[in-house]
Amino acid sequence: MAYKPLDYYRIQDLLTDEEKLIQETVRDFVTENLMPIIQDCNREARFPLELVPKLGKLGFLGTPYPEKYGCADLGAVAYGIINQELERGDSGLRSFVSVQTSLVMYPIFAYGTDKQKDYWLPRLTQGEAIGCFGLTEPDFGSNPGGMLTRAEDKGSHYVLSGNKAWITNGTIADVAIIWAKLDGVVRGFIVETDREGFSTPENKNKFSLRASVTSDLILEDVEIPKENILPGVQKLKGPLSCLTQARYGIAWGCMGAAMAIFDEALQYSLSRIQFDKPIASFQLVQNKLTWMATEITKAQLLNYRLGQLKADDKVTPAQVSMAKRNNVGAALEIARMGRDILGANGISDEYQTFRHMNNLESVNTYEGTYDIHTLVIGHELTGIPAFF
Amino acid sequence: MKILLLLKTVADSEASIRPTSDGKAVALSDINLILNPYDEYAVEEALQIREKNGDAEITALCYGDEMAIKTLRTALALGVEKGVHIKGQPGFDSLTTAKILAAAIKDMDYDLILCGKQAIDDDSSSVGVMVAELLDIPSVSVAVKLDITDGNVRVTREIEGGHEIVEMKMPCLVSAQKGLNEPRYPSLKGIMAAKKKPIEEKDALAAETQIEVLRVEAPATRSAGKIVGEGEEAVPELVRLLKEEAKVL
């Protein structure tokens, strides 16, 4: 059955003609290029690397940045829509685009030298180079400030050492943004992955985000030239500001997954007959569908308004936290309800809901867990940090 | 070389189509409207001709209400240079549409006109050739291959059971069939660039339609299917039903 996206409060009417055409283009791209292969990718724990040149050619990578780097220079709402449409297909493809755009291109764009920007941004937007973002470590996830990875100033160069864990795109990356402490202060470094001492073993044994590459990054005395440091930022503000960009995309993206799940549940409930009636005619099923549709609609409105705030440069990190927390939380509940409506078929990979549900578990955890965002908002509301 | 494209806005083939309350037309409000899929092949062919020849200039024409603008923007996003919006409300009458398009084209400079072989809404497959007749230029329909050399256009067209290869001199018109090429997606940069490209507005020639639509009806709803049985034993019963009930054998 063709995908029918829920748009209960006519968000479509709020979009510009360009935004509508972008939405159609990404939606068609996903329908024609990802949907036919995603089941196999998920079974084989394989990221569809063959799509990357197409993503680059169509301009899906690094959309918010200026044309002089070859980027499309799109507004915040358009970037949100792209994430939503990609994640309608699979969170893995959206994660790839999020990492490339918000976690790799953003720090280079915001904190890099002209030379770094001129070299990396055109390659990353074309998909000629793939990037990854190394912040999390085996012992430091929600608390990245405790990171152990170190950079040492050796006069003519830096030497990096440490381990990063759970890094999206790690094994397929040409370049890594590594956050490490230099004299006790967190700094960002651009590290080409073919450098001596740098290795990226992949973690294939995942129940979630199987169509996405997740790796460890092992840095054993990796030498990099002095010019590879990002000069424009110090301390945790560096990585956290990148995460704010990516979380904005996630808030939209997870709704794409939720909309795909809702569509599947609605169509299934109308055609599945039990007790001589479509199951959609039972009040308990309608209650679930109504809840799902309402949560999707609320999240869509949150996203659209957040996009306006971001476009006007008025958005705060805690506002982004609110959308990431609420929307991913809602998407997970929607996934569990949708799976329930599908009955036994809900656990089969012939349907997409279980795959989305499993993916959303990662989306809930990465870029700040649901509970960590609760504390971020609580901190802003009360002025009292409750992290420790 | 100057290429003109004739584009039509049609209802998405996924949309559920209903007649309007007066039963005289198809209700288009709340329906996703798209560029006619056969016209996509025409656009792609024009872009490929330009990529080969370098100097081609492509202008897209669309006759319709304000939804024509969206159709033209799609073409501009794909790489067409300029749009012409001929304002009006196309009906079922292909000849009237052809007269309006021909009147708009008459004073334009062109070497090649490309369009889809048919629109997927009314399926009349006639506007393209009618426009060529009205402009008094040669035309070939249902093209699956197109080669241009020194003002000559060689077209491979689909015919029943095979292919026919014909040649004509420019200016001329060719209508595109599926298979002519593989239409591209607009790039996001292309979509943003389209905003800055010009769309000229023209009033449609006042032409009286000679066809009156009496009624538009939705097709009868299909009744549920029947499972006769499974495997070999079901075959005799299936054959009997196909003969006696469906009367197709």
Ligand SMILES: Cc1cc2nc3c(=O)[nH]c(=O)nc-3n(C[C@H](O)[C@H](O)[C@H](O)COP(=O)(O)OP(=O)(O)OC[C@H]3O[C@@H](n4cnc5c(N)ncnc54)[C@H](O)[C@@H]3O)c2cc1C
């Ligand atoms: C598929 C995938 C891809 C990823 N990609 C990347 C990437 O590209 N780059 C990168 O740097 N990282 C990446 N990550 C890592 C991710 O960001 C971390 O997993 C996340 O920050 C959580 O850290 P953790 O796993 O160490 O959990 P922990 O921090 O150990 O948290 C475990 C639990 O404790 C709770 N908790 C922790 N602290 C508190 C507190 N103060 N108060 C209350 N509860 C608390 C958490 O909410 C959670 O429920 C990825 C993770 C996954 C699963």
